[in-house]
Amino acid sequence: MNRLDHITLRQLRALRLIAEKGTISGAAQAMGLTGPAVHSQLKTLEDAVGATLVFREGRSRTTLTPQGAELVRAEAQLRATLDRAFRVIDALDRGQTGCVVLGAVSTAKYLAPRLVALLDAEFPDIEVVLKVANRAETIAGLGRGEFDLCIMGRPPREPLTDARPLADHPHVLIAAPDHPLAGRDAVCAAEMAGERFILRESGSGTRLLAERYLAGLDLPVAVRHLEMDSNETIKQSVMNGLGIAFISAHTVLYEVANGQIAVLRAAGTPVMRKWYLLRPLDAPASAAAERAADWICGNAGRAFPGLEALPFR
Structure with a gap:
């Protein structure tokens, strides 16, 4: 049977x-x-x-x-596969050649819309759908086959993906512009020991990197800290003087440029990582996804600014 x-x-x-x-x-x-x-x-x-x-x-x-x-x-994977098929069908009905579902971790949401706009201009025949979620949800979505492509930092061990480096991903310490450590030529670890750190929630990619950074300075996470579940809440907390924060530099470009947040010249910063473009390996990529992936990897610099775009205060 x-x-x-x-x-x-x-x-x-x-x-x-x-x-x-x-x-x-x-x-x-x-x-x-x-x-x-x-x-x-x-x-x-x-x-x-x-x-x-x-x-x-x-x-x-x-x-x-x-x-x-x-x-x-299996039902979750089947729903994701059918959802992608329906998106492609809808795109074909509109005269387009395909649809690409682009996943992005929450930290990348400050850059991904620019990337989608560039893709729309370059490939008007392809519909690009952007889905933003935290790291855990994004990895789960990859496993269920919900994304054709995905932007994140450290690639997961599972599911298996083809991970192509896109651009540098600097992380920095930030404070309110009137913070005593702001504007200093150098901030050493001892000066940060008494500060309250504002960190992302446990399990987030930024939190893991922050813990490694603090451990390298012999500043355990057990020091005074607040825990926030979004970069926006962290930025608001910093601007209101609640403490200093370890955060992706790409999330604070606007606030730094407008004098709302200061980047500290702290020991060991910026901490450099990479942005990656991931493609699931458990299913063949569509022609539209292959075209989009090749273009993204060749033009990432237009959407991912380097550290030189981040002015120090």
Whole structure:
């Protein structure tokens, strides 16, 4: 028996919603069906797969079995593949030759729109869709096949990707313009020891780099610090004098140029990393994605300013 002949998208959606809601009744409500109808969908799917996909915990809680979890992962990849196909179909209907979904980590959102505008001008026959998320969400999206291309810093170990370096990615320490350390010719580690650091949340790429930087100065993260989940909140905190922050220089170009934020001439900075363009290796790239990738790698300097664009105050 070919199991694919007996599996439907509706059944897979029911399984995913059971996992998300934790109960069959919750999935039924989300689907606009009755509980018995969803239970029937689940039973038919289990019969087709030949495995138990969920088990009950207590009186009502439902949890996926390992087989069920694997099928939910496959459903996510299938949805992503169909979504990309529909985007390409829509682009073809508009007379374009294809669609490229470009993912970007949140730090790259200050640069990615410029890149999309350049791509639109260079390739009017290709629709470019930009999706911005944090690093963890972006890596998960790569694994689900949601992106044709992706911009981030350090490439992940999984999923496997073709990672092509784009440009330098400098990281600096920033403070309010009236901070005592602002405007100094040099700031040593000892002078930073008593400062409150404003850091990104644990797990973010910037946070990992900040921890390595502070460890290199023998300044552990255990020093006084605040934790923020966005670069915008960090910048506002710095401008309001709450502390100093380790941040991507590309996120503060506007504020530095307008005198709202000062870049400190701190020991060990700027910390240089790279921006990369990633392409998933688990599926062949479309012709449109290949064209866009080659152009991005050859013209990254037009969208990714170097450190010389960052004036010191």
